[in-house]
Each structure stands twice: as C-alpha cells, then as structure tokens.
Amino acid sequence: MEAVHLLIKRARQRIMDHHYKINDRLAGRYKIEKVLRNGSYGIIYLCQDLKTGERCVVKQMRKSKRKENLENYVQETVILQLLDHKGIPALIEAFSYKDEKFFSMEFVEGKNVEDTLFASKQKYTEKESLEMAKKLTAIVCYIHQKGVFHGDIRVPNVLLHNGDIHLIDFGLASHLHADSKNQKQREQLAQDDFFDLGDFLLFLLYSSYEGEAKKGRPWTQEMSLHPHTTGLLKRLLNISHPYKNCEEILTDIEKTIALLS
Structure with missing residues (x-):
C-alpha cells in the first residue's frame, strides 16, 4: 500500500510540477544553468540573473504541495527580507511565473560541510572545529536577535568558502516576536x-577521530577532548545545564579556544 501511495505521489508531481530545463528563462530574467536540488517541496536552480549578469539561486515551490508550500513560501521570504548578514544569502526578489511561486537569492560559492567531511574526507582539529562552531554561532546569535529560529542547522545547510561560513535554507525557520505570550515557544x-x-560541532570533532566507533558507545567515551569542550557540548546537547542564550555559548566557545591556543 505504501508503494502505491508513493507512485500516486510521483505521478501527481509529474502532472502538476513543471520542471524547467537548462537555458530556460524564468520570468524573462533568470537563465537556468543547473538544477542544484530536486526536493520534495521545491526545485532549486542555479541561474544567471540577466539583469545584473551575476549568478543567483532560484527556488521554485511545487504546485503539487500548494497548500503546505504557500505558508512556507510566505514565511521563508518574509524571514529572508528581515535578515542582512554576510553569512546568510540575501533575498533578491519573490515572484510568480506561469502560476508558480519562485524566489531568487544571492549565490554563495563553496562546499557544504557534509561534502567536506564525507566526500573530501577533511579532518579538523579540536581547535579548528571550535573556531568553525564560533563562526556559525555568531550567525545564530544574529538571527535569534531578529526573532528568527532556523530549525534545521545541519551540515548540508552550512557552506564553507575562503574561511567564511554561510547558513542557508530557511525553509523550516520560524519568526516569533518577543512577547510574553510566545516566550516558552521562543x-x-x-x-x-x-x-x-x-x-x-560533534560532526566536526569526529572528523579527526582515529579510534574504532562502536555502536552504543557515547562520544564522551570515544573522544579525548578538553574538559571545557566536553562541558560545552553537554550543555548544547542538553545533557547538563542548558544554555539560556546564544551569547553565552559564544563566550564559552571563545574561552575554550583560548585554552587550546
């Protein structure tokens, strides 16, 4: 029965969702160079912005999931309009084309951390891992100050380029104003x-782990980390006294890096 539902879902997507091809032009402005991702909720293209000559990313929302996507589309574009940070791709515009919803964003060069770790087999020392976590935490501090919570901070959603870190994909993000009614949710x-x-941070630290990973054995037993790094991880992972705010995390990361220097 599950297989039947999957076939019906795919057939519905083929009928309702228009897939654009290389060199197609969207709204007369965006010339498609490559399909970057064909996800369940949207299709992401690498395009040339014919207005500026620059490369950009264009996200097409699936019509087959119009009900769920309309709310997500509005939420994501509103959130991107709020944010102005070098570590977050800037929104160019939200637009409609042939009765489909799109939005365009700044294109960021670089590899995502997932590819760096698993495809390139990059290894990071404890200090290097903390320095990367510090850069990412600074971005998270910024969005939290804006009342935005990402909700999907994973290695595929973090890009590396020339030593800089970029946080992408705000499709699951939430925006909550600071008031007493939603304080617990925030x-x-x-x-x-x-x-x-x-x-x-754990993903980065495990990149240089030389031992044999055993199922069921916790990271605290597998890795030899500085006590401050262990304490930091335990608080982040809610094993011990959790952090109350992002700035507190940033301070602890900076102290730990100083101890390792």
Whole structure:
C-alpha cells in the first residue's frame, strides 16, 4: 500500500510540477544553468540573473504541495527580507511565473560541510572545529536577535568558502516576536538550534577521530577532548545545564579556544 501511495505521489508531481530545463528563462530574467536540488517541496536552480549578469539561486515551490508550500513560501521570504548578514544569502526578489511561486537569492560559492567531511574526507582539529562552531554561532546569535529560529542547522545547510561560513535554507525557520505570550515557544526553538549547534560541532570533532566507533558507545567515551569542550557540548546537547542564550555559548566557545591556543 505504501508503494502505491508513493507512485500516486510521483505521478501527481509529474502532472502538476513543471520542471524547467537548462537555458530556460524564468520570468524573462533568470537563465537556468543547473538544477542544484530536486526536493520534495521545491526545485532549486542555479541561474544567471540577466539583469545584473551575476549568478543567483532560484527556488521554485511545487504546485503539487500548494497548500503546505504557500505558508512556507510566505514565511521563508518574509524571514529572508528581515535578515542582512554576510553569512546568510540575501533575498533578491519573490515572484510568480506561469502560476508558480519562485524566489531568487544571492549565490554563495563553496562546499557544504557534509561534502567536506564525507566526500573530501577533511579532518579538523579540536581547535579548528571550535573556531568553525564560533563562526556559525555568531550567525545564530544574529538571527535569534531578529526573532528568527532556523530549525534545521545541519551540515548540508552550512557552506564553507575562503574561511567564511554561510547558513542557508530557511525553509523550516520560524519568526516569533518577543512577547510574553510566545516566550516558552521562543525558548524551545532556541534550544532546538542550540542542540543542532552541538550536533554540528560533534560532526566536526569526529572528523579527526582515529579510534574504532562502536555502536552504543557515547562520544564522551570515544573522544579525548578538553574538559571545557566536553562541558560545552553537554550543555548544547542538553545533557547538563542548558544554555539560556546564544551569547553565552559564544563566550564559552571563545574561552575554550583560548585554552587550546
């Protein structure tokens, strides 16, 4: 039965969702160079902006998921309009074309951390891992100050380029104004981002792990880390006293880096 539902879903997508090809032009402005991702909720293209001559990224929302996507589309574009940070791709415009919803964003060169770790087999020392986590945490501090919570901080959503870090894909992000009614929800969303930061840091630290990973054995037993790094991870992962705000995390990362220097 599950296989039947999957076939119906794919057939519906083929009928409703128009897939554009290389060299097609969207709204007369964006010339497609490459399909970057064909996801369940949207199709992402690398394009040339014919107005500026620059490369950009264009996201097409699937009509087959119009009900879910309309809310996500509005949320994501509103959030991107709020943000102005060198570590976050800037929104160019939201637009409609042939009864389909799109938006265009700044294109960021570089590899995502997932490819760096698993395809390129890059290894990071404890200090290097903390320095990368510091840069990512600074971006998270910025979006939290704007009332934005990413909700999907994972290695595929972090790009590296010339020593800089960029946080991408705000498709699952939330924007909550600071008031007493939603304070608990804000705190929970912040904790979710903090946990993801801890998970991100663990991925980096494991890149230089030389031992044999054993199923069921915790990271605290597998890796020999500085006590301050262990304490930082435990707080991020909610094993011990959790962090209350992002700035507190940034301060602890900076102290730990200084101890390793």
